[in-house]
Amino acid sequence: MARILIKGATVLTMEKHDAVFHNGEVAIAGDSIIAAGPQGCVPKNFIAEHVIDGSGMVAMPGFINCHTHASMTLLRSYADDLPLMKWLNEKIWPLEAKLQPEDCYWGAMLCCLEMIKSGTTTFADMYFEMDEVALAVEESGIRACLARGMVGAGPAAERAIEENVKLVKDWSGRADGRITTMFGPHAPYTCPPDYLKRVMTLAEKYDAGIHIHVAETQDEIRQIEEKYGMTPVQLLDSIGLFDLPVLAAHCVHLKQEDIAVLAAKKVGVAHCPASNMKLASGIAPVTELLKAGAIVGLGTDGAASNNNLDMMEEMRIASLLHKIATGDPMAMPSFKSLQMATSNGARVLGLGDVGMLKPGMKADLILVDFQRPHLYPQHDLIAHLVYAAQSADVDTVIINGEVVMEDRLVLTIDEEEVMSRAQESAFRLAGR
Numbered sequence: 148m149a150r151i152l153i154k155g156a157t158v159l160t161m162e163k164h165d166a167v168f169h170n171g172e173v174a175i176a177g178d179s180i181i182a183a184g185p186q187g188c189v190p191k192n193f194i195a196e197h198v199i200d201g202s203g204m205v206a207m208p209g210f211i212n213c214h215t216h217a218s219m220t221l222l223r224s225y226a227d228d229l230p231l232m233k234w235l236n237e238k239i240w241p242l243e244a245k246l247q248p249e250d251c252y253w254g255a256m257l258c259c260l261e262m263i264k265s266g267t268t269t270f271a272d273m274y275f276e277m278d279e280v281a282l283a284v285e286e287s288g289i290r291a292c293l294a295r296g297m298v299g300a301g302p303a304a305e306r307a308i309e310e311n312v313k314l315v316k317d318w319s320g321r322a323d324g325r326i327t328t329m330f331g332p333h334a335p336y337t338c339p340p341d342y343l344k345r346v347m348t349l350a351e352k353y354d355a356g357i358h359i360h361v362a363e364t365q366d367e368i369r370q371i372e373e374k375y376g377m378t379p380v381q382l383l384d385s386i387g388l389f390d391l392p393v394l395a396a397h398c399v400h401l402k403q404e405d406i407a408v409l410a411a412k413k414v415g416v417a418h419c420p421a422s423n424m425k426l427a428s429g430i431a432p433v434t435e436l437l438k439a440g441a442i443v444g445l446g447t448d449g450a451a452s453n454n455n456l457d458m459m460e461e462m463r464i465a466s467l468l469h470k471i472a473t474g475d476p477m478a479m480p481s482f483k484s485l486q487m488a489t490s491n492g493a494r495v496l497g498l499g500d501v502g503m504l505k506p507g508m509k510a511d512l513i514l515v516d517f518q519r520p521h522l523y524p525q526h527d528l529i530a531h532l533v534y535a536a537q538s539a540d541v542d543t544v545i546i547n548g549e550v551v552m553e554d555r556l557v558l559t560i561d562e563e564e565v566m567s568r569a570q571e572s573a574f575r576l577a578g579r
């Protein structure tokens with residue numbers, strides 16, 4: 148059992164705003180945190196095999212990316228500057244029809260590499276060829292909540308359900324417990340109610356949650372209104388979907404009643420501000436969702452609509468966007484964005500043992516190097532993390548008690564190989 152001691156760091160536990168301990172320490176045994184906090188919090192008899200000098204660094208929970216499509220890193224910069232439906236129908240879906248398992252593996256490896264290098268320790272994914280994504284997760288050392296994306300019409304609809312069941316059976320709890328699974332019906336406009344009800348029955352049977360895109364664009368609102376006379380949230384609520392654990396990505400176009408439903412039913416909302424801005428989908432009413440008591444985390448969405456997987460950038464965008472959307476600079480203070488990217492993200496994914504540095508929690512943490520010109524002077528380190536830090540400031544990443552990046556070197560992945568194999572796959576798919 149690896150025993151790690153981090154000494155001399157500023158420890159930010161995320162338990163509450165003022166849980167910041169200068170010259171603090173963190174002790175890790177096996178996959179869990181033994182102690183995290185002020186100097187002296189680690190039991191005197193704790194013997195470490197690996198001592199990390201954290202001076203000049205902030206030790207904090209790793210970021211939790213609540214919504215992405217890992218293998219879509221292959222499609223980064225393939226189709227830009229389009230609205231969602233045109234982007235999907237004319238560009239993304241035709242290319243995805245050509246994806247081979249190997250492509251998805253290299254795309255997912257590239258995603259894991261980019262995420263680890265930018266301090267993400269957990270992500271929620273919905274895509275195809277999920278065995279390949281699970282392998283990439285297992286090998287890279289990251290934590291993930293995986294769902295097989297399902298479109299509920301056409302010849303692939305049945306196979307998608309079978310593959311999601313297989314994913315849940317084969318991979319739940321694997322990779323030393325780092326992999327959890329969900330069911331992934333794509334959206335209300337691609338999965339009719341009868342199909343969703345079948346998915347719900349399976350989700351209940353296998354005690355798994357549901358990951359779905361909800362109310363992302365005005366096009367979706369119009370389509371669902373024309374077909375069912377309801378909003379997407381009303382439609383999903385009417386079939387009882389929100390009585391199960393649900394991870395709802397986007398939730399941009401919501402009525403007041405929708406917000407009340409999402410809050411009352413404890414739906415986990417994955418707010419994806421960069422993707423929503425890039426596709427010009429709209430601005431999610433996050434301040435109202437939070438005021439209503441909804442659980443909101445942050446997601447990047449896929450690299451094809453973002454175009455990166457950088458959670459520090461996502462926090463900054465979230466804070467800036469909601470200030471301008473509400474005309475109130477206090478609407479989204481830095482700590483709220485940081486909570487969405489860490490502790491609240493864990494709640495959104497139903498993971499009770501990550502997102503904070505506390506005894507008994509899984510040891511998923513990062514060290515951010517604060518000895519950088521753009522991080523001086525240091526009045527407020529939480530403001531720095533959201534408004535001034537860059538993902539390249541992440542120095543060390545520990546996931547499930549394993550050091551996966553040290554001094555910016557990722558120990559679990561051959562960076563050169565992953566970049567060149569991803570490039571080969573992407574160019575073959577694009578016919579270059």
Ligand SMILES: CSC[C@H]1O[C@@H](n2cnc3c(O)ncnc32)[C@H](O)[C@@H]1O
Pocket residue numbers: 216231235239240243273274275295296297298333334360363422448449452
């Ligand atoms: C069925 S697997 C997941 C499916 O979702 C597509 N996708 C990627 N980004 C978005 C988005 O923002 N809204 C809706 N669908 C999206 C992806 O290309 C896959 O086909």
Ligand SMILES: [Zn+2]
Pocket residue numbers: 214215216360396448449
């Ligand atoms: Zn998405």
